[in-house]
Amino acid sequence: MNNSFFSKFTPKETKFFPILTEMADVILVASDLIIECVQNNNHELAIEYYKKIKEQEKKGDKLSAKVFDELNSTFITPFDREDIHHLADKIDDVTDYINSCAKKIVLYNPKQIPAKAVEIAKLIREDAIAIQKAVNELDVLKKNSNKIKEYCLELKVIENKADDVYENFLIDLFENQKDAVEIIKMKEIMSELEKATDAAEHVGKIIKTIIVKYA
């Protein structure tokens, strides 16, 4: 049977989900790059990694803009327009903080990248995977709301771990680093990584808000 008649009424809005998934993929690529960047601890290489991360950041921006354009041209959306907009914005924030970290490594040129940067960078990678999973379930929100809530909880757990790493880094920094300028540099570089995990937790909060409204 030709179901072209019915397919016309198939919700067109499912196109939002692939874009959000792509945005989560961008975080994953960027997190792999920042892991390598902080592991290498070399200014020349950092410049190269920053270029590559900047590309991902731009890709994220474009995808975010695409979500906005789609929202403008789509009559029926799966959730409230502003929720999708908000979610896309916040997913983009995670990539932005990874980019800010790489940028500060390049701009500040610290004598040393803190060893603990690798740990937080790896936690951001875990965030990327949890966000991917959560976003992939959004189109079956009602059915899988418990699963999605678990991913959101995971984002919270990861953020707590990143907090601990960051705290230990700070204790060590203030005890052992006597050069105030290096303290400023390292603290801010690490802070961007920590903020990336905050932003990822925030993504989880927005998804939870969507669940509150629609599941």
Place this chain on the structure above:
Amino acid sequence: MNNSFFSKFTPKETKFFPILTEMADVILVASDLIIECVQNNNHELAIEYYKKIKEQEKKGDKLSAKVFDELNSTFITPFDREDIHHLADKIDDVTDYINSCAKKIVLYNPKQIPAKAVEIAKLIREDAIAIQKAVNELDVLKKNSNKIKEYCLELKVIENKADDVYENFLIDLFENQKDAVEIIKMKEIMSELEKATDAAEHVGKIIKTIIVKYA
């Protein structure tokens, strides 16, 4: 007469208000602890106070999660679900900043806690009381909207006072403290306290937004 039939239809949503009240109580307990903590100006004691404040912060988190769970299981809510969610989140922020202040005192271990920290900590206590009062009137929003607006204004006035204290602290800090590392430490510790009063003002703004929509 047995009114079990009607009681089934009694709005169950009033359960949100006691949780929000409990969250305001948590701010009050935490503010009392941070006042004592900064008054004592002693690292060993600070560690103890931080533990107690951390407990309050966790309690706040749990209450915030409870609001979320209730929102998920309640059909009728007094306001839009996302407004309640948003309000709970922001009330929780005040406690989070008190906790961050205590944490930074412990992690940074400054040579001295600024004297003006006591002043801002006491202003946060005033915030806690104003938030308690405002939240306690939310269930009679329409009747008491003018009273609630006054509490919101009070939160704004307190924030302005905290700003002044923080400004005077900064002038003094940059004039008299020559150790850059101590400047970083004290400035950030005080900044967390100041942010707590900002967050409290933000709570007022959200409540005002709710009034705009429902009163």
Place this chain on the structure above:
Amino acid sequence: MNNSFFSKFTPKETKFFPILTEMADVILVASDLIIECVQNNNHELAIEYYKKIKEQEKKGDKLSAKVFDELNSTFITPFDREDIHHLADKIDDVTDYINSCAKKIVLYNPKQIPAKAVEIAKLIREDAIAIQKAVNELDVLKKNSNKIKEYCLELKVIENKADDVYENFLIDLFENQKDAVEIIKMKEIMSELEKATDAAEHVGKIIKTIIVKYA
């Protein structure tokens, strides 16, 4: 014909737009003042400029409060009440950051105001004009949504330019300034200016969200 009957039903909500326009005007005045302030690079003059900018900041606050009061007393609004509230809040943020910059110049009293401060201050002036234009089209949102989107894009472009200036300032600062306290001071003063351009971009994002919902 006397149309007093019909005029009663004329949407009263158009009164929101003149207030938003006035708020954009406040940013323009404040940006002119901060340009002069950073060009003069003199502590005594900075105190005078700060007083004048503070007046604008207070004017912005009053206008923002006026929007809130109007929302409370108006039955029909052009957009959702909370969108107007949100927009007014964020326009106010731009003026707030200009004010924070002036305040920090006065409080921190740096040995020198960075030359690049003038560049960012001028970009904030461009923001002010773009926000004025966008706000002026809001009452004909449906007709002029493409034009408004252009102004929002402009706010994004300006923010990118400000980012570049700020980055070059940071590279220079960390390479050439050896006094950690001066680094802290100059970095924060410049950061407030950069945040003003961020806030202006945010205004654009909110306007875009309104377009998503209503155009």
